[in-house]
Amino acid sequence: MLRPLREGDIAERLEAGRWSDQYSQAIAGDLVPSAEFTQERAAGWFASRPESMKWAIEIDSRLSGEIRLDRIEEQDASASLAIGIFIPALWGxxxxxxxxxxxxxxxxxxxxxxxxxxxxxxxxxxxxxxxEKCGFKVEGRLRDSVRTSSGWESDVIMSILEDEYEQLRENQS
Ligand SMILES: CC(C)(COP(=O)(O)OP(=O)(O)OC[C@H]1O[C@@H](n2cnc3c(N)ncnc32)[C@H](O)[C@@H]1OP(=O)(O)O)[C@@H](O)C(=O)NCCC(=O)NCCS
Known part of the structure; x- marks a missing residue:
């Protein structure tokens, strides 16, 4: 289930504890230390990106991740998407x-x-x-854009346009 993030999520985020090394690696490369979640950090997590649209991902009635639309540009009708399921056992x-x-x-x-x-x-x-399963297509690579302890890594830029999305919906119905 998706629902808006709420202040009460700070306590549940604290319970979920530290970012696992696997999670840090997935989102930022492996040089980000997996820090213990303090009350202050959990509150900072909740308050960050006030301009974004943010939803909690609930699995079995527990806060298990978040999904956001960031960089919302009304003029261009575009936004970027970010998602993270905090608990590796729930991946895949x-x-x-x-x-x-x-x-x-x-x-x-x-x-x-x-x-x-x-x-x-x-x-x-x-x-x-x-x-890809949701219809995103690769539109380019940022070569060696991330430094990790094992070397440089590249980012991939992906996007989906409204007509592609409509087409997918039609094919699925
Ligand atoms: C990225 C993330 C949101 C994906 O959600 P998920 O529930 O784990 O993914 P799904 O189960 O819906 O789909 C994963 C797909 O990848 C495939 N997959 C998993 N590991 C794979 C691997 N090593 N090689 C190839 N495919 C792999 C799965 O088989 C599945 O595809 P399929 O349905 O065709 O079999 C989640 O893994 C996550 O939060 N990861 C940590 C944070 C993160 O990486 N965020 C994104 C940063 S941009």
Whole structure:
């Protein structure tokens, strides 16, 4: 289930504890230390990006991740998408794909967006695959844009346009 993030999520985010090394690696390369979640950090997580649209991903009635639309540009009808399921044991079960599809529905049907785009590390094959399943196409690479302890990594830029999204919906119905 998706729902708006609420202040009470700070306590649940604290319970979820530290970012796992796997999670840090997936979102930012492996040089980000996995820090213990303090009350202050959890509150900072909740308050960050006030200009974004943010939803909690609930799995079995527990806060399990978040999904956001950032960089919302009204003039260009575009926004970027970001998602993270905090608990690695919940990866690969289809939850991410389901959440992304829900947010794409909202972005194209309710917000009347034209383009939703994102950046993902090339090595994050699970995420790339989930985005492809939702209709995102690769539009380019930022070569060696991330430094990790094992070397340089590239980011992939992916996007989906409203007509591609409509086409997918039609094919699925
Ligand atoms: C990225 C993320 C949201 C995807 O959600 P998810 O629920 O794990 O993904 P799904 O189960 O919906 O789909 C994953 C797909 O990748 C495939 N996959 C998983 N590991 C893979 C691998 N090593 N190589 C190739 N494909 C892989 C799965 O088989 C599945 O595809 P399929 O349905 O065709 O079999 C989630 O893994 C996550 O939060 N990861 C940590 C944070 C992160 O990476 N965020 C994105 C940063 S841009």
């Amino acid at each position: 079960k289809g939850y991410g794909t389901e959440a992304i599809k829900m947010v794409l529905d909202y972005a194209f049907n309710e917000m009347e967006m034209h383009r939703i785009w994102l950046m993902v590390m090339e090595s994050n094959v699970r995420a790339v695959r989930a985005y």
